[in-house]
Amino acid sequence: MKQMKFFLVALMAVVMGMSVTSCMKGDDNTIYTGVAVAECVNSYPPTFTLGSQKLVINDATLLDLVLGKTYMFYYQFDTAEQSPDAPSITVTLYGGSTPTNIDAEYREGPEVASENNKANTALYSLGTSFFPSSALLSNNKLFVPFGYWVKIEEDATKQKEELNKHSFVLTYDFSNVVSGAKELVLTLNHIVNDAEGEEITRNKWTEGYKVYDLTQAIVAFEEKSHAKPVTIVIKVKVNPTIDGSLTGATDDKDDVKYTVE
Known part of the structure; x- marks a missing residue:
């Protein structure tokens, strides 16, 4: 419940980043x-890589x-004791948070585009x-930040059910890629799985974050282009009006x- 509470708070008011930091006023x-x-590169002590820097969490309960x-977490440390530029920093978790995995689920790709994984809702x-x-x-992990419409529930269980209806599937279609192509084009599809006949008004927008492993997509691209991509393009449909209709x-x-690393 503690982790769920943090996730919902973060969902509605995220101030996050790969390396977002600030000193208190x-x-x-x-x-x-x-x-x-x-x-995560070590489970005990909990150790994470942030670029060339390591963050070691001072918490033995993370099992x-x-x-x-890839995880997201809020952290703090005292600059009077450790330099922000040190190669390794021991930190404490902030605000009762716990590291939350933001890797895309297996069903979220990347995978070949089809009618079954096409967006039915805009971001x-x-x-x-x-x-x-x-x-x-x-080299192969892509971080994608986005906003999307949700329904806010007072009950934590119902809120989790609402969030689980949202999938963010990354797809590709390399059928027209020619030898020497430099752009690897991906599409992020927002799919909401409501029950048949279910009518839900989603009038609050929130922020989402996903990390996708592009290894297989890059291999498939190279088979057609005979070269590694120079640019990765992520395409989406957006609609900043309530419900995010297409x-x-x-x-x-x-x-x-x-x-290439």
């Missing part, structure tokens, strides 16, 4: 607060971390106020430079 306050999107998975936005664009966390939705996209 006050010239004499040395507490450094940040939010990380980082890969369900999975190596290689509110591609990017968020703190993360206006997508980014590569590593009717009246417009096209948006992110361009991400692909570099």
Whole structure:
């Protein structure tokens, strides 16, 4: 329940990032607060990589971390004791949060585009106020921030059921890719699985974050282009009006430079 409570709070008021950090107000306050999107590289002590830096969480109760998975968490440390630029920093979790895995589920791709994984709902936005664009966390892991419409429930169980109706499937169609092509084009499809005949008004928008492993998509692209991509393009349908109908939705996209590590 504690983790669910944090997730819902973060869902409605996220100030997060791959390396978003800030000092608390006050010239004499040395507490450094940040939010990380980082890969777990050790379960005990809980250790995450954030670019070239390691964050070690001072919490022995984190027992369900999975190596290689990407997590989001809020953290703090005292700059009077540790430098923000140190190669390794020991941190504490902030606000009762726990690391939340944001890797895309297996059913969310990337996979070949079809009628079965086509969007039935538009996103509110591609990017968020703190993360206006997508980014590569590593050579093959793509971080995608977005906004989408949800229904807010007072009951935590019902809220979880509502959130579970939303899938964000990343698809590709390389049938027209020619030798020498440089752009790997992906489509992020927002799919809402409501029961037949169910009518739900979704009038609150929230922020979502997904990390996709592009390994198989890049291999499939190289088979057609005979070269690695130079740019990764993420296309979406957006509609900032209530419910996010595809009717009246417009096209948006992110361009991400692909570099070989």
